[in-house]
Amino acid sequence: MDVAEDMHVVSMSVNGEPVSRSVSSRTLLCDFIRDDLQLVATHIGCGEGVCGSCTVIIDGQPARSCTLLAVQAAGSSIVTIEGLNPDVGLNKVQAAFQEFHALQCGFCTPGLLATVHSMVEARLPADDDTIVAHLSGHLCRCTGYVNILKAVRSLLAENAAT
Ligand code: FES
Ligand code: FES
Numbered sequence: 001m002d003v004a005e006d007m008h009v010v011s012m013s014v015n016g017e018p019v020s021r022s023v024s025s026r027t028l029l030c031d032f033i034r035d036d037l038q039l040v041a042t043h044i045g046c047g048e049g050v051c052g053s054c055t056v057i058i059d060g061q062p063a064r065s066c067t068l069l070a071v072q073a074a075g076s077s078i079v080t081i082e083g084l085n086p087d088v089g090l091n092k093v094q095a096a097f098q099e100f101h102a103l104q105c106g107f108c109t110p111g112l113l114a115t116v117h118s119m120v121e122a123r124l125p126a127d128d129d130t131i132v133a134h135l136s137g138h139l140c141r142c143t144g145y146v147n148i149l150k151a152v153r154s155l156l157a158e159n160a161a162t
Contacts, residue, residue, distance in 0.1 A: 006026070032070035
């Protein structure tokens with residue numbers, strides 16, 4: 001196939017800003033986000049949909065950007081970890097991760113923060129079955145989940161109380 005014929009202009013919203021780029025039909029969304037948009041806080045671990053490191057929020061739902069093509073995300077609204085950062089200080093998910101020492105390694109953390117942010121937005125209940133089910137797509141290679149669970153329990157319990 002002629003390479004020029006394989007290019008498509010994709011438009012979407014990323015972190016509240018409209019973006020439009022010409023990409024190959026084979027470009028993965030994670031590569032589009034990191035390489036074309038230079039939003040490198042989205043990490044790539046396994047590259048095959050297992051570890052959760054590449055998670056971004058698409059139309060309000062956490063999704064693995066390594067298993068989607070950029071062209072499949074055309075027209076959607078994407079939030080990356082950069083889009084969750086406040087101008088000053090920490091957002092409440094970051095603050096809870098800091099308080100409970102759940103900020104472990106830099107590899108898995110961005111994806112976890114994205115998923116937990118969407119859990120908080122959805123006002124999920126603070127029970128362990130719900131939390132574990134929603135975090136089951138995130139694999140830790142090195143530390144464990146105890147402090148992450150503490151942080152998420154606290155966030156969801158705080159939500160339920162307000
Ligand atoms: Fe996407 Fe592991 S890099 S799930
Ligand atoms: Fe990040 Fe284990 S992979 S803390």
